[in-house]
Amino acid sequence: MFGQTQPGEWEGHMAVGLDALDADQRQFVEAHVKGGRVVADHSWGQTDTVVLEVVAGPCRVIVKAGGPSNGHIAREIRGHREWAAPWRATGSAARMIAADERARVLITTYLEGQLVEGTPAQDDPGIYEQAGRLSAVFHDQYATADPTWNARLRDRTLRFLSMPHRIHPRIAEQVRQEVAGWPVGGATVVPTHGDWQPRNWLDDHGVLRVIDLGRADLRTPEEDFVRLGRQDFLRNPELEAAVVAGYGRDPRDPDMWRRTNVAEAVGTAAWAFKVRGEDFEALGHAHLGRLYPE
Known part of the structure; x- marks a missing residue:
């Protein structure tokens, strides 16, 4: 059993x-x-x-x-x-x-399996191709229109900016200016894992398995690429190509991808500051620095 x-x-x-x-x-x-x-x-x-x-x-x-x-x-x-x-x-x-x-x-x-994060499997394109296939089958099972998605994404980003944080004032102001121009209409949402990255993958002798559905929800598909994008894809572009190959197509709309990354970076920096996760906070600041270079 x-x-x-x-x-x-x-x-x-x-x-x-x-x-x-x-x-x-x-x-x-x-x-x-x-x-x-x-x-x-x-x-x-x-x-x-x-x-x-x-x-x-x-x-x-x-x-x-x-x-x-x-x-x-x-x-x-x-x-x-x-x-x-x-x-x-x-x-x-x-x-x-x-x-x-x-x-x-x-x-x-x-x-069964070993966490992918921190092991050689974290640099194995074969693992990421499997991740692409698994995310595609998860996303493709259902889709619906969410008329409030873009407005909520904008509100979420501004809410994190209103929290105590250590985001550079220049970047914080650039975020506010950009968010003011974001659309407020709806978007197509699909089932997403919500924390799709190697710390929630298990490697069972080369077979990828998934853990932790604690952030599962209906979102745009970009949301399941964003945490890979800020870390693993940057480390090795072959991993991004492997995910896309496994998925069968690239589901990311360029404009939505930009908005999703901004929201993720702000949320990471502010939330990590709140919980005193300095390494995680640094990840958010690095992401913001790439999005808003001097």
């Missing part, structure tokens, strides 16, 4: 408990994973999302839970229910075992 683990595989590992979960979440997990014990905490630590690896006999699962204001768990549950079927069909994504949106908790099967 769940992912299998070999006998004795977890011997010597210090088990951690479910202390990070509230009472309702613990009760939910204990009801669905009887006799389970936590063997690893995979939480990033930058948000209140908790990600735990749990072993119950020969099986292991992933438990994800969030705090009272957490919106990621609801998005992840929706992503699994509404859009993950094409990935599940090929074993590219986990299967959701149980979920409680009110309690902000879900349990999925465990996926």
Whole structure:
């Protein structure tokens, strides 16, 4: 039923408990994973999302839970229910075992593989070609018109600019001037992963698998290229070509691509400053520097 683990595989590992979960979440997990014990905490630590690896006999699962204001768990549950079927069909994504949106908790099967980020696979065009194919099948399953998309993109960018940040005043003013000229109409949106990059990919002996649907939502397809664009594509243009080849076409409209990059860079710099993620904040500032050179 769940992912299998070999006998004795977890011997010597210090088990951690479910202390990070509230009472309702613990009760939910204990009801669905009887006799389970936590063997690893995979939480990033930058948000209140908790990600735990749990072993119950020969099986292991992933438990994800969030705090009272957490919106990621609801998005992840929706992503699994509404859009993950094409990935599940090929074993590219986990299967959701149980979920409680009110309690902000879900349990999925465990996926084999090593995180692509920080490994040689992060520079392998073959991995990125697979990523292109997986994003295409995800995007192509559904499309609809969102009459408020462009207005919300503009509002989101200005909202981040209004937060405390360390964006250079020259750049902040250039952003405001540019955003004032952005369109306010609608756009075609598709299912997107929302954080499509190597830290959410697993390499299972050359086969790419996908994790973390916590930002899944209907957006323009450009949104699933933007985080690759600010880092991996810059490092090696062959990776961009591989994604496009796997996708089968380049879905990026040049004007929307520019707006998406500006919004992403501002949001990264401001949000990372708020959570004191200095490395991530530096990524946002570098992106802004490329978009608004002196």
